[in-house]
Structure formats: structure tokens, C-alpha cells
Amino acid sequence: MARIGILGAGQLGRMLALAGYPLGLSFRFLDPAPEAPAEALAERLCGAYDDPKLLRQFAEGLAVATFEFENVPVTAVEKLSRHVAVFPSPNALFVGQDRLHEKEFFERVGMAVPPYVRVDCRADLEAGIRRIGLPAILKTRRLGYDGKGQARIVSEADVEPAWRALGGQPLLLERLVRFDAEVSIIAARNRSGATAFYPLVENTHGEGILLRSRVPASCATPELERQARAHAQAVLAGLEYVGVLAIEFFVENGVLLANEMAPRVHNSGHWSIEGAETSQFENHLRALLNWPLGHTEIRGPSVMYNIIGVLPNLEHLLALPGVHVHLYGKAARPRRKLGHVTVTAPDLATLQARESALAAVWNANEAANATGTSSL
Numbered sequence: 001m002a003r004i005g006i007l008g009a010g011q012l013g014r015m016l017a018l019a020g021y022p023l024g025l026s027f028r029f030l031d032p033a034p035e036a037p038a039e040a041l042a043e044r045l046c047g048a049y050d051d052p053k054l055l056r057q058f059a060e061g062l063a064v065a066t067f068e069f070e071n072v073p074v075t076a077v078e079k080l081s082r083h084v085a086v087f088p089s090p091n092a093l094f095v096g097q098d099r100l101h102e103k104e105f106f107e108r109v110g111m112a113v114p115p116y117v118r119v120d121c122r123a124d125l126e127a128g129i130r131r132i133g134l135p136a137i138l139k140t141r142r143l144g145y146d147g148k149g150q151a152r153i154v155s156e157a158d159v160e161p162a163w164r165a166l167g168g169q170p171l172l173l174e175r176l177v178r179f180d181a182e183v184s185i186i187a188a189r190n191r192s193g194a195t196a197f198y199p200l201v202e203n204t205h206g207e208g209i210l211l212r213s214r215v216p217a218s219c220a221t222p223e224l225e226r227q228a229r230a231h232a233q234a235v236l237a238g239l240e241y242v243g244v245l246a247i248e249f250f251v252e253n254g255v256l257l258a259n260e261m262a263p264r265v266h267n268s269g270h271w272s273i274e275g276a277e278t279s280q281f282e283n284h285l286r287a288l289l290n291w292p293l294g295h296t297e298i299r300g301p302s303v304m305y306n307i308i309g310v311l312p313n314l315e316h317l318l319a320l321p322g323v324h325v326h327l328y329g330k331a332a333r334p335r336r337k338l339g340h341v342t343v344t345a346p347d348l349a350t351l352q353a354r355e356s357a358l359a360a361v362w363n364a365n366e367a368a369n370a371t372g373t374s375s376l
């Protein structure tokens, strides 16, 4: 039985393991956190990602290793790859960890990105605003997620607070895109170079956190699907990528502007567990093991809602048709992703009816708690 090593033992690791057990795989995790959602499912080593002794112990007997956390140090992945094959490559992780490297890479492979400037000091910010104009958004190049490490600059009055909040570290200033929609593509490439692409996903964010992902995307046209696949293909080929990759785009006047990529399975692909022939998690494992990639066709329309901050009433959700609940075993905390639900249906009209039923239960739950971030 092949054993897969995963750096990071969060919910993505947990869902990878859940996808791998039916295929006869087993898992080992490494994560420094005292509690980790995946540890209920497999052996877990606890300690620093770049501890050489721990990495050697972690690699023992593994068929292949991967990561589910984007901010694993690149040096840890390089050290690990001396003991066992690791995918995606340290270079893919390097590119994905820094918004500047990402944008430069996207441009190199022919993708459009929102206008941006590198900001290393206050003078760069002033010059950047003159070049890009307002409104704009100031972002940390590294370690930002779920809207953290970002500040909007709508007028001159926002410049000083934004600089006070984020200055002193490498930053980027981007034009605030008045997008018609946000979409992502999930793609996979195995070690032989075979590729697979899921249809475009339409995403809704609130305060920088993903609230909802919908498939098929209501804004998707054959032309947008074509653009997204061509871009994903260029990124996969350019990085000689192995595994599942997500790229997020803004749709502006029928054109895709690349926002960022994640060199891993992605929240906007969770719907694929029930909504696609093969889930993103299974396809990531297939890619690592150089197995044939599974079909990515959708089984029908579906929508995924993140459970953020407050746990819903499980029994109420389970009573609803077409509603699939995933809880990650995490303690409730404001703005924390605690789980997700995916609603599936044979057709759009049924999906709509099921979403309305879910909304009624969800909103009653929100009213009872009044502290969570509603994703409905």
C-alpha cells in the first residue's frame, strides 16, 4: 500500500486522505500546530516543517510527498526532496508564495494581470498611486490569505492608514478591478504530463474570504472557458507542474485577468467531491502517483458554501435533500473556515429550490448565533 506524505494537516490534508483511502492509499502528516484537522485520519508528526531530523523521519517509507499548505518554507520542501519525490516542485511553491513572482510569471506565459506596481517604500506607494490611480488595493507580497494583508485605498485619506497597517514589508499596489465576476479554474497534471481541467467555477468573496463557489459558472461562455484552459495549460507547462493547481481570475469586459494561483488543492474546488466525476483531491493523488487522471465532467449543477465562524445546526442541514455536509473538526472562531456544504441537484431549477431551503435553515442559525459571517 503506497503511503503519501503531506506537509500540513489542515482540512485540505484531511480531504486528501478521505479521497485516498478508497484507492488503497495511506498517509502521514507533518504539521507544527498543536491540533490539526487531519490528525484524526492518519499518523501525524508534530514539529517545524524545516527540522532536518523530523523531515528524514517523515520521509521514511513514503512513495511520494506533497503539501497542502502554501506557506510551507521552500527550504523545507527542498530538504524533503533529498529523501523522497515531492510534488508540486519547490519552484512552483516559490512562485506561488509571492504575489510579485506570481504576476511576473503569469505575464511571462502570456496572461493578462491587473495593473500593479512593486512597493518597497513610502515613495514607491506615492509613485504607484500616480501611475495606477485610485481606487487601488495594497497587498503584502507574502503570507496574505482570506483578505488578511490587504488594504483598500479609495481616496488620499486612506493612504496613511494603509501604509501604517502594511508598510515595512514587501508590498504590491494593484488597480481595484471593477470585475463582472470572479472565477477560478482547477487543473491537474500528472508526472507523464497528462492534463485535466475542471469547468470554470464562479466565486463570491466577502471581506476577502471565499463564501460561495458555483458550477457551472453563470458567467461562463465557451470563449471564457477556452481562455481559462489555455492559461492553466500555460502555467502547468511553464512550471512542469505535477498535482492540482488553482488559478483565480477577475472577469472584466469578457477578459480574464489573473489574480493569483494556489499550488495545491483549493477551496473553490471542494464542490468536486460530490459535483464532479472525480474530485480535485483524488486527481491530486492520481497526479502524484502518475496514475491516469480521472474525468472532470460535472455530475450536475452544484454550489458550495463555506461554513465560517459559527457551526450550523447539523441535524437541520442533514434533513435537507441534496445537501452534503463537511465539517473539519475545528473549534469555532470568528472568520475561521470550519467546514463547507455542497448542494447538488439534477438541474438548475431544483438547485435553486434546494438553495432556498438551505438559506432558510442557515439564516435561522445565523439569527440564533448572530456572530458568524454568513456565506448565504
Ligand code: AMP
Pocket: 114, 137, 144, 145, 146, 147, 174, 175, 176, 177, 178, 179, 182, 205, 208, 209, 248, 259, 260
Ligand atoms: P486575494 O487574496 O488577492 O485573492 O484577494 C481576496 C479577494 O479580494 C479577491 O477574491 C477579490 O474579491 C478582492 N480583490 C483582491 N484584489 C483585487 C483587485 N485588484 N481588484 C478588485 N478586487 C480585489
